[in-house]
Amino acid sequence: MQSSKFAPWDDPDAKPLIRFKNVTKRFGEFTAIDNLTLDIYEREFFALLGPSGCGKTTMMRMLAGFESPTEGVIELAGQDIAPVPPNKRAVNMMFQSYALFPHLSVWDNIAFGLRRDSMPKRDVEDRVEEMLRLVRLEKFAKRKPHQISGGQRQRVALARSLAKAPKLLLLDEPLGALDKKLRQDTQFELMDIQEKTGTTFVIVTHDQEEAMTVASRVAVMDQGQLMQVSTPDRIYETPNSVYVADFIGDVNIIQGRATQDGEETYRIDWAEGQKPLTAKSSNVFSAGQTCHLAIRPEKVAITAERPEDAANAVQGRVHDIAYLGNLSTYHVELSNGTIIKAQTSNTRRISRRTFTWEDTVWLSWTATAGVLLAN
Numbered sequence: 001m002q003s004s005k006f007a008p009w010d011d012p013d014a015k016p017l018i019r020f021k022n023v024t025k026r027f028g029e030f031t032a033i034d035n036l037t038l039d040i041y042e043r044e045f046f047a048l049l050g051p052s053g054c055g056k057t058t059m060m061r062m063l064a065g066f067e068s069p070t071e072g073v074i075e076l077a078g079q080d081i082a083p084v085p086p087n088k089r090a091v092n093m094m095f096q097s098y099a100l101f102p103h104l105s106v107w108d109n110i111a112f113g114l115r116r117d118s119m120p121k122r123d124v125e126d127r128v129e130e131m132l133r134l135v136r137l138e139k140f141a142k143r144k145p146h147q148i149s150g151g152q153r154q155r156v157a158l159a160r161s162l163a164k165a166p167k168l169l170l171l172d173e174p175l176g177a178l179d180k181k182l183r184q185d186t187q188f189e190l191m192d193i194q195e196k197t198g199t200t201f202v203i204v205t206h207d208q209e210e211a212m213t214v215a216s217r218v219a220v221m222d223q224g225q226l227m228q229v230s231t232p233d234r235i236y237e238t239p240n241s242v243y244v245a246d247f248i249g250d251v252n253i254i255q256g257r258a259t260q261d262g263e264e265t266y267r268i269d270w271a272e273g274q275k276p277l278t279a280k281s282s283n284v285f286s287a288g289q290t291c292h293l294a295i296r297p298e299k300v301a302i303t304a305e306r307p308e309d310a311a312n313a314v315q316g317r318v319h320d321i322a323y324l325g326n327l328s329t330y331h332v333e334l335s336n337g338t339i340i341k342a343q344t345s346n347t348r349r350i351s352r353r354t355f356t357w358e359d360t361v362w363l364s365w366t367a368t369a370g371v372l373l374a375n
Contacts, residue, residue: 006216007231008041015078017042017167017200018063023072025058025224032058034224035072042167045194045201047211050221050247056204058224060170063202064093077167090167094174098157100145107132107141110160117164131159134193151182155189162197171203175210187213208248212236220244236296242373245294250329252300252340254293258285258372266372268293271336278311281372295370297343302330302355303362310364314340318359330355332363 008014016039025033033055040046048056061067062074065086073080081089100109110131114124132138135155137148145153154174161169174190175183191214194201205211211218212232219229220243228235228244239245242253256270256277266285268277270293279293306313319339320331329343342363355361 006043008044009039009217014041016040017044017077018202019073019075020059021073021075023059023062023069023074025055025062025067026070032224033062033069036224036226038219038226038229040200040202042200043198044216045191045203045214047215047218048202048204048221049206049208049211049218051206053223054221055224056221057172060093060172060202060204063168064091064170065089091170092161092164092166092168093170093172094157094161095172098145098153100153100156100160102145105142105144106137106148106156109145109156110163113160113164127163131163134162134196135159135189150178151186154178154186158190158193162193162199165197166199168200168202171201173205174203175205175207183210184213190214212248220247222247238371239294239373241375242292242294245292245371245373250297250341250343252293252295252297254295254338254340254370256291256293257288258291259287260285265367266291268372271334271338273336274314274334278367279370279372280367283372283374285372285374289374292373292375293370294373295365297329297341298327299365299369300340300342301364302332302342302344303364304354304359306362307364311367312369313362313364315360315362316340318355318357318361321355321357330361332361 018040020036020038023033023036024031048059050056058067062069068082075081101112107128110128111124114127132141135158137152137155140148140152175186178186187210203214215232217229217231218235220227220235222243228240235244235248239248245251246253254270256268258266258268261267264280264282266279266281268279268291270277277293285291314334316332316334318330319333322329326346327343328346329341331339331341333339340363
C-alpha cells in the first residue's frame with residue numbers, strides 16, 4: 001500500500017494517466033466489456049480483480065494495443081490510443097509466462113528491446129546495469145534463464161519490461177507461477193520497484209490477497225462491469241454489494257428484512273425462532289425491504305456465556321474449527337442450521353484452546369460491525 005497521502009483520485013484537479021470512456025468490447029455476440037468508464041492515475045499500482053472471464057484481461061489487452069474497443073475511447077496521457085500501434089505505445093506488458101529468450105543471457109534478455117530501438121551501446125550498458133541493480137540480479141547477469149529460479153526469471157522479465165522506461169507497465173497474473181511464500185516476497189519487491197521507478201503499474205489478478213497487498217486501488221469486476229473501484233481498506237470494510245463482500249476475504253452474509261428502528265439504525269428479522277438483529281447503516285431501507293448483513297469473522301466475538309449488553313448475540317454449537325496458525329476460525333451452527341464464522345487470534349498454545357467441537361457457545365457483535373447491503 002502506498003502512503004495515505006497518495007490519493008490523486010480524491011483530487012478534482014488531478015489528470016488521469018489512463019481514461020476508459022464508455023468502453024464496450026464485443027467478440028461476436030459476446031460482450032466482454034460493457035460500457036465501462038474508469039480513470040487510473042500516474043504512479044498508481046492499480047489492480048483489476050475478478051474471476052476468470054470477467055473482462056480484466058480484455059481491458060489489459062486493449063491498453064496494450066492487442067485489441068481495439070468496439071465502442072468508446074481509451075486515452076493515455078490525454079491521447080486516444082486506438083490509432084497507435086502496440087510497439088509505438090509508451091506501454092509495456094509483462095506476461096504470465098515471462099516469455100524470456102532461452103538462448104540469451106539475463107543481461108542480453110534485458111538489453112534486447114533497447115538494442116532493437118538502436119540505443120547507443122554505452123547507454124544500453126548503463127541502462128541494463130541499472131535494471132540489474134533494481135531487481136538485485138547483478139550476480140546472475142551471465143546466466144541463461146534455465147540456470148536461475150522461477151522467482152529470478154520473474155525479476156528478469158520485470159527488468160526487461162521496465163528497461164525502456166514505459167509510462168505504463170501491464171502485469172498479467174505476474175506471480176501465478178510462483179509458490180505461496182515466494183509470491184508474498186515478490187509482491188513486496190514489486191511494490192518497492194514500482195515506488196522506485198514511479199511507473200504506473202496495472203496488474204490483472206484473480207488472487208484477492210495479492211490485489212489487496214500491492215494495490216493503491218482495486219477494481220472488482222464481474223461480467224465485463226466494474227462492481228466497485230476503491231482503496232483496498234474501503235473495499236474490505238465497506239463493500240457496496242454482496243458480490244464484492246463475498247469476493248474479498250471471508251464473510252458471513254445474513255439475509256433478512258430491514259425495518260428502521262431509530263436514526264440510521266435497523267432491526268433485521270432474519271430467521272424463525274431467532275431474535276431480530278440490530279445494525280447501523282447510512283443506506284436507506286424501506287420497511288420490510290430485503291437486506292443482507294455482511295460481517296467479517298474477525299468482528300464476531302465467541303464466548304462461553306451470553307455477553308451482557310451485546311447489540312447482537314446468537315447461540316450455537318461449534319461445528320468445525322479451521323486452524324490457520326496465527327488464527328482459528330470457528331464455524332458455529334445455530335439452532336436453525338445457519339452457520340456463522342467467528343475468528344480469534346491464537347495468542348496461546350493450541351493445547352490451551354478455549355473451545356472445541358460440539359461446545360455450546362455465544363457469538364456476538366456490535367451494531368456497527370457489519371455492513372447492511374441491499375443487493
